[in-house]
Amino acid sequence: MTGNRSKSMDLARLREIFDAYGADPRRWPGAERAAAEALIANSPEAASLREDAAALDTLMDLSVAPAPSPELMARILANHEPAGWFAALWPFGPVWQPVSAMAFAAVLGVVIGAAAPDIVIPDLGDSAIAEVESLAFGPALNLDNGL
């Protein structure tokens, strides 16, 4: 048990500790434990308050949580897959998820590639290319005419 703050220990603070943490010093804030125990040792009133808190602790401790079933451990272990190099790259969930996604993408690529029509680039010839360039950039200058 731990606790960082260090308050001055008096009966009022001790009562707060009992109210919150009960009578067992193991549950008290670590920084206040020694001072609390010293006060209890020297104050009959503090000891009485502690007995009151201990009575509630005793009632609470009658409730014992059941143990998990043996099947639970087996189920959890069964879900631990030995990690390979891929699991180190994909620690976000079952490895089959990204593997399936990549396999699907690969198959889809092959199918699309096989089904697509062949693309034939027609031979336009020099005159057609010159016409397209003329439309795009304007008529070419002819320096041979002395302009």
Next chain:
Amino acid sequence: MPSDRDSERDPIEADAALVARVGAGDSAACRSLMDTHLGRIHGFAWRMLGDAGDAEDVAQEAFLRLWRQAARWRAEARVGTWLHRVAHNLCVDRLRKRRGDSGDQPPDLADPAPGPAAERHRAQVARSVEAALARLPERQRAAIALVHYQELGNIEAADIMGVSVEAMESLLSRGRRGLRESLAGMRDDLMGDMQ
């Protein structure tokens, strides 16, 4: 002589080494972690939910998340703290869903098993304690489960619930006061029985 900071780091580093083995596929490391933490995480979930089946579901999910996280685990917290935090969040989600479904009715608790009269009486009181815990507001129940039953320190418990240490102490005080009031009738009766 190691400093306090070193003594806090060592268990975190030791946990990280164990989790790294889980990430590398070491089943023995999984078993070791379950031996240490499964009963406690299941117990915490049972305190929160009041149902052993739901508690098993939460414990299983918390560990599966640890397996998934193992390969990229960073040595920043104890495994037990991390598991409690995950289990706490899963329990809170389930309790919210229950509230949506049925108006936050406390779970039905099993009848105590038949047996000798004194044993039967203690079992009845234990069920009454559990019923009183189940009637507490969720955050007070979580605070008491973490500090009283799980025996975690107030700082660690506050960290798990995402509250300040002062708020944790307030939740504990209000929770224990609620229990005290619920169980007032049977306290003297039982204490007399046990003496």
